[in-house]
Every structure is written in C-alpha cells, then in structure tokens.
Amino acid sequence: MKIEKLLLKLLSIIFISIFLSNCSKKDDGDFEEPEIITEEVAPITLNNEINDFIWNGLNEIYLWQEDVPNLADNKFATQDDYYTFLNSYNIPENLFDGLLYQIDVVDKFSYLVDDYVELENSFSGTSASNGLDFGLVRLSGSDDVFGYVRYIANNSDASTKDISRGEFFLTVDGQQLTLNNYSNLLFGSNDSYTLGFADITNNTIALNGKTIALTKTNFTENPILINKTIVAGAIKVGYLMYNQFIADFDDELNTAIAELKSQGISELVLDLRYNPGGRVSSAIILSSMITGQFTDKVFSTEVWNKRYQDYLKANDAESLINRFTSTLLDDSPINTLNLNKVYVLTTSGTASASELVINCLRPYIDVVQIGSSTTGKYTGSVTLYDSSNYGRENANPNHTYAMQPLVFKSANVNGVSDYYNGLTPDYLITYNTASGSGEGENLTNLGILGDVNEPFLEKALSLITGSTTKLSTKSKSFLGVDFKNVADSKDFTPLGKGMYTTLKK
Template sequence: MRIIHCAWAAALLSALGAGSCAKDTTGNGGTGTTESYNDKIDSYLAERYLWNGEYGQMTRDLTIEYAADNDNFLTRTLLGMTSNTLDKKRYTSGAGQNYYNLYSYITRKARSRAATGPKTRGVNHGVRKETEYGFGFARLGVVRFSNTGKAGFYVMAVYPGSPADRAGFRRGTIFSEIDGAEIADSESEYTPVYKRLTSPSGAASVLFKVRETGEETTLTAERLYPNPVLRAEVIEEGEHKIGYMVYNGFDAAYDDDLLDSLRKFRDAGITDLVFDLRYNGGGHVISAKMLATCIAGEKCDGKVFQYYRYNDSRMADPAKTQKQTGNTYDREKALFYENFSYGDYYGADLKQYALGLQNIYVLTTGSTASSSEAVINGLRGIDIGVTLIGEKTNGKNVGMEIDKFDDGDYSYELAPITFEGYNAKKETVNPAGLAVDYAVADWNNRLVDFGPEEPMLAKALSLITGRTYTPAPCRSAAGIAPIAGVSLPEDARRPAGMLVLSPQHGE
C-alpha cells in the first residue's frame, strides 16, 4: 500500500494551498528538464488517470519539481482535485489532525538497482529479484514512552536469516536508543532515524539498545533478498492440519518462493489455512491472482477473478483499452475482466499447487490493503468462505497500471490510480475497509511473536479446532503505545498497492 500522508486545514484546500508529502525517492538526476518529465507524467495522467475528466479541465503547472520528496507535480496536482476521493482519502490522526492519504505515486531509484537478480525458476513473467541493503526489519513501528516523553521503535516483523534475526530481535522487541541517543517524540526527529533503519545506505552500522534488557547490539546492514514469505508452517491438532503463512507483500519476483510454500502445504495435506496478511499492503495483481487460484483450486476454473472499471474515455474505446491492458471486455456487464489462472501461469502449472479449500481464515489490520483485499474479495466472489480476524482492513479498491521510463542514472516508476476492481459478483471492497468477523487487536499492550500464542492466530486455531488457545501473556509495556497517524516514508524498493504490469511485462 503506497500511502502519502498529507496534513491539511480547511482553509488550504486549493491546488496551490494544500501541503503534500511524496513517497521517499533517491536523489536527483537524469538528463531531462522538469518540464520534459512532467510532460510525460501529464500525458499519462490525462489518458489513464481514473478521474481524467476533472484532470483535463485543470490548469497544470509543468514547472513544479517532478519527483521532490515533499512536494511534486503529481502530488500537488492530484491533491488539488475533488472527484478523486478513492485516491485522495481523508483521515484523522491520533492527535486529531486531519490529513489526506494519496495512493498515486512516482518513485525514482538508481539504475544500478535494475532487476539483475536471479530469474524465477518455474514462473517466467520476467519480474526478477533485487537485493537491497537492510538490517532485516520487514516492518518497524514507532512508539511513545509516556514516562520520558521520548519515542522509540518496535519490531513488527523480521526477515529470517537477516542481521536482526541473527541478533535475536523478534516481533515485539522495543528499541529505546539508537546509536547511544534517545529519540525525540517529533516526526521530524524520528522519521530520518526510521529511514536509516528500514532502508540504510550501504553497509551502515547502527547501535541498538533494547528497552526491556538495556542490552546494546551493533548491527551492520547486508545485502538481502526481501522474501515476503516470512513464515510458513503446518500446525497439527487432532484431525486438523493447519497451514499458517505470514506473507508480507505481493512481489512477483518471489512467486516461486510462494509456490514452494503452497506446495509444502499441499503435500502435507492441510485441512485448513490461516493466511496472515496483517502487514501486507499489496503489490502485483498477478501474484494475488496466482495465490487466490491456488487456494480455490478447481472451483475457480473459468471464473472471473476481477472486473476492471477504467475512466470513461477508456471504457468508451474497448478495443484500444483491451490492447493496453490485456483484459477482456464483457459487453453485457460493460466491464473488463480477467479470470483466475487455474492451469498455466507463466510456465507454472497451478493445478500442481492447488489446495482446493472451501474456507480460509485471514488475519488483518488497517495495513491489509489493495492486492490483499483483492484476494479476499475475489475468493468471496466465487463463494469461498473467508473469515477475517483482527482489525478492519484499509479499504483500497483501486489500483495502478505502472509506467516506467529511464533517464541518465535513474529509473522512474509512475503509478497513478487507473482502475477500480470488482469481484465476480461485481462487488467492490468497501472504501471504509472490510469489517472483521472477529475483532482482535494487533497491539495488545505489546506484540507477541508469530505463532500459536499470538492472539490473532490463537483465535483462528480456536475457531478451527474448537479448543481454547490461550494467547501468551503480554510482558508489561505500561506507558508504551504506538504513535498513531504518523507520516513514515514508504520503502520505494518494493511493490505495494494493486499494481498491474503492462501486457509486455507479465500482464
């Protein structure tokens, strides 16, 4: 889920007055001018942005910086619109401040990070793995210490085998100091530190102090492959064989790794499935469709995974839009669609991974968004039972067609909202989020590591087996609470949202 937090006040709702914050990007560069880049961006938005009717009526300033961190042509222009409420969503922070989240984004990264990793083994869609420097924090949050008035960081998930994992840092570990210094409870102070911890520049070293023990540990960032499959195991309880997977993002580069885990579930003969998508903000639609296909099995054969509604001008020219998207136009429903991939999926036979389940359990929070919600909605569209446990999802029912271009030492990814998605029953995800069937808080005075004693999973296991699984007692964390409504930079290195690749690149 790409989220851009934008504070606003009622008096500052004009295109020029609204403040904005862009996704984090890497440096300046390229040989083109601001106007030449903005001309590319403007042309793409004018043709494909879901609300291009209003966009075409606007006066657009092509001299605005095209990829600045805090204010750029894309964000300033789209924030000045009024009809794009599914892109520019209004929220209220924990401090009572109103702000907008803008899903559309543009990112830039050094071309040295082009896709040079190993090719996928069985899946041949061309999306390749990329290494990145990291300490191994798959998810990190910010907390406030009421007794000191300072801020800290808490671990929400780590990559197996990473420096953080080897150091014994687990979900629930809280850091009170970084490099020997406390962290001020100010967004301008902890955001740069957060960036250092989640996307370090090279093989940087950082000293971490664990609040509970006072122990200090130095970690050095390493080149990692951020495999989104954080955990996959089979829990056996009586006649139940329960597959449990923590999946952190729909990155098509790791489709083979996802299929490997699903094959293990199939070979183990699982009877039930708990899919942990609590921090999964989405990613590639092709991977979402692949996963949903494997869960449903034969029941999804020949059925619609998702319908697409594009802007009015594109819907009025089905032949051109079908060529652009690779999706088929259904004249009766006046929507484009794509079916599940039961059978061949870019060289992999998904029949060999099919679980054929009639009901599954999904663990969710407000960070569960986009392609994650598309999987839930798509399965419900063909009457697969999906029980949600945790917290209400994000409510992002729109997605992007990615446009990429290179210039100089940089590669650019432009991803404006271009479609709204629906399942086979023509139901879309509620923009307010998908309500859970069983409410369980993610933060329950502390985080418990993934496993049967974690409260959300414990609830799922109880529902499946009829036994009572008692969550692990949380260690005291009195006076500590996550800071809500903060504007932390998204990591531009990994896919998030509901991203559709061009027909020439895997879709």
C-alpha cells in the same frame, strides 16, 4: 500686466501651431503615415522535460483524470500556456503531487520515483534492507516515537543478531526517535545504524542498555516467512505467513502449497497481517491455489478512467476481467488445496493485493477474517516511464524518473469495491489497556509467529477446533499500552502499500 500675459499666450499658440504644421507634413505637402514597429515575441521554452512527462502521463491514464482541472484535455489554449504552467514548478515532485486528486484523502498511494531501477528491484523483493521489519508508534500525548519488532526476514543481517519479535527500540545512534527525525534516522542515506532497545513498564518506555548495530545491504526478501503444518486436535492446519505478492517467488509459493497438500491439511490459516500488497497476478495465483475449483471464473474486474475504459471495452473487454487460473505465469501447473474455507489474519498493515484476495474469494468460499481492519486500498497502479508508449524500452536516457500512479480500481464478481475504511474482521482481536481497550496486536504480547499461543493464530485455531471463541486467559492478562500508529518499515520501500499490474496497450 494683463496685456503682457495675453501677448505671451498668443505667441505660444502661434509657435505650437507652426510646430505641429511642420511635423504633420512632408516637404512636398503629403501626409506622412506614422511608423509602427512590432517586436516579435519568442515562444516559451520548457525548462524541465520531466514535468512534460508527468503531465502527459497523468492526463493519459490517471484514474481520476477527469476530476483534476489542471489535467483537463482543454486546460491549455496554446503551447506557451502549457509550458508556462509546467515552468511554474521547479521541482517535479511538487508538480506530481499538485496533480493528484485530493492527495492523502482520496489518493493516498500514487507516487513518483527518481530512480526506476530501485523501483524495479523492489518489485522483485530487492531493496536496501537489514531485514528488520518493524512498526513505529508513539505513546498518547507524546511526540517521541519508538519502534517494535514485527519480524526478522530470513537470511538477513538482522537474522544474525540478538533481536526478537516484540522487542522495542527507542534510539538510533543515541538519538531519541521523534516525529521530526525518525524518517531520516531510520530511512535516510545511512546504511548502518545502532538501535537502543527499551522496555515498557506501566505504560512508560525506557532504555534498557541493550544496543544492536545493523547494516543494510542489497537484500532480496523471500515473502514466504513461515510455512508449516499444525496439528490441532485431530485436524491438520496449514499456516502460511506470506508478506508480499512478488511474481519472482510464485514458484516458491507453489512449492509451499504442495508441501501443505502433501501433509494432508484440511484447513488453512493465511497470515497477511504485514503484507502491503504487490503483483495482482500473484494474488490471483495464490487465490487459485487455495481453491482450485473455480478456474476461469471471474476473480475480479477493473475500472479505469473513462478514456481507457471506453477504449478497452470497445477493443479488448476481456482485459478488464481477471480470472482464476490453473497455471503460473510461465504456464506451469499450480498446486491447489480445493478448500471451501480459509482463515485470514489481518491488521491495518494488510493492504492492496492482500485485500484483493479477501474481497475476491468471499463470493466463492467462506473467508474468516481475524484481527483488525485492513488498510482500505482497492486501487491498482502501473509503472509509467518517459517514453512514447510509457514503456521501459526507449525510456528517456536523460533521467531515471518513473511514475506509479493509481489507474484502476478493483471489484469482486459481485461488484464490491470502494472499501475506503478497510475490510472489517469477522473476529476482532482486542486487549485491555490502562484506559480501556485496544484493537489488533497487543504490543506487550505479540507472541511468537507460528506458535499456537500467538494471539491471532490462537484465535484461528480455536475457531477451527471449536474449543472456544475467546482468547486464552493468558493472552488477556497482558495489559496493553495506549499508542498511536506513526508508520511501519514497509511504508519506506519503493513499492510501499502498492498493488500493481502491467500497462494495457
């Protein structure tokens, strides 16, 4: 057996040797080089050109570009690497959000839209609206949401209905508002809905049987809600409620200031409590109207990302400075009040360009802030379109996406900026609740806007006349409710709480 196994092994070795010898030699005995086959790899193709627009735009101009690793200039070694990264995002909105710096912590206000026509309309005050401006809150310990009416826009659908400031609503088309459904019910695709109104008693809200049907239209809201003169003792006080900085209404604002001036006012109460911001140039114009004695002095300065800042400093340093003006954008003269003091009413809904007015007037005149702390938005944005220079002209016809990223931060002439927690009022408005106290507006005692007994205005008038430094006993007697803010109607407009300017080229 051992001999048989040994013979089999020898035969196998001989066979393998012969086989290898034949495979390694040609017939003529020369060595044959092995054939190497290389397969050419196709380059990666871009799946979505919108993603390319988003990355390039943010890489170019985003305020925090240097702080986002995925926006670094040397992030991608090859075009294939770049396209592979972009193709990993199937939805443009996800890419945009993923490239923001500490989204909802530091950057709370950059946004992407899929319809820039709608965005452009919002800059002129036009949007799908029924004219009802409201806040949304929830009672402590509950996920149920209810709304309260802040004001009704003039000449809107809501202005023709039986709705008043200070009323509460609990349902939409019969459905209870909750944290999960309020966005879809109030700001979804439905242009018409019916609100179910409610009353609050002993910190409990319940339907009262009243219902109102409202319809959204393509509506342009005049941001000047109220402009009037109040005689307080021997003093004529102007009261201007201004709800958004919109350049298309600068002429109307100029007329409003002229009316106050013609009536001989010596004091001004500027109500910005529901003003989420808007055009920087309109903020400069309003500030110049309130004063008038600081033409061409520095109103604010801007700080952009390093790439833009270095370029602008070297080529157009003056563009980083905004100055008080004596004219509107069309060079027509503005009306001025030449005041050395202004009283400004604020809430957490006071944002952006509204805060810019307060912060940038403070080095020059006495700004008396009344109410509660503001939003805390000291940054501004520009609109970027998918074109070679990010302008509207020659924008990519294949889509209507546009970006509104934060690109600069503002500071006043003394360099004050970065007010993350908002601007703190000189006179904080408070009210009593069942569990302690609240700050800002008391939902059970909002009062009538422009009325001398409305709590915020009442406080301003008491400071102007020197009659008292406290709210009236009547205002203090309304027991407030304990609630948590959820959102407000302006959060769902394309502009939102935005401050914007034009792109510097």
